[in-house]
Amino acid sequence: MNPPPVHATAVALRCADGWRGALLRGPSGAGKSDLALRLMAGGWRLVGDDYVHVFTSGGHPYAAPADRIAGRIEARGLGILRDRHLPLARVRLVVDCVQEAVERLPGPAIVTLAGAIVPALKLDIRAASSVALLAHAMRRL
Known part of the structure; x- marks a missing residue:
């Protein structure tokens, strides 16, 4: 049985050690799907x-x-698009999607996700650099 879904979008980047997942959080209309489409x-x-099941296995x-x-x-103004997807990804980073300036040099941040400690990032997703910044953050983990 799946845990109850959480309101978030999950994407994954292929790195040398396999797929690394990022959980994009934010209120409805924050731009999570838009950022996911740009990443894809x-x-x-x-x-x-929109809704994903988040759970812990083996401490991850x-x-x-x-x-x-x-x-x-969902692609606003276009409708629902179909695309290939991964059935599962280990979440390596939680991204709080905001539409405001963020601290220039923040210290390390962590959150608890399904009982596990995960690095976190606050990201202004309006910036053209947001896709590159997120990719750099994922590769640094």
Whole structure:
């Protein structure tokens, strides 16, 4: 049985050690799906949009798409798009999506996700550099 879904979008980047997942959080309309689409255009893979199941296994947090919407992502003004997706990804970073300036040199941040400690990043997703910044953050983990 899946845990209850959380309101978030999950994407994954292929790195030397395999797929690394990022959980994009923020209120409805914050731009999580928009950021995910920009990441996917750069080679990232969708795990789940809008609602994902988050759970811990072996001390590590994972995200999986909600069954009803697996492989689908909302593109505002266009509708629901279908795309290939990963059925599961280990969450290596939690990203709080904001539309405001963020601290220039923040210290390390962590959050608890499904009982596991995970690095966190506050990201102004309006910036053209947000995709590159997130990719750099993922590769540094």
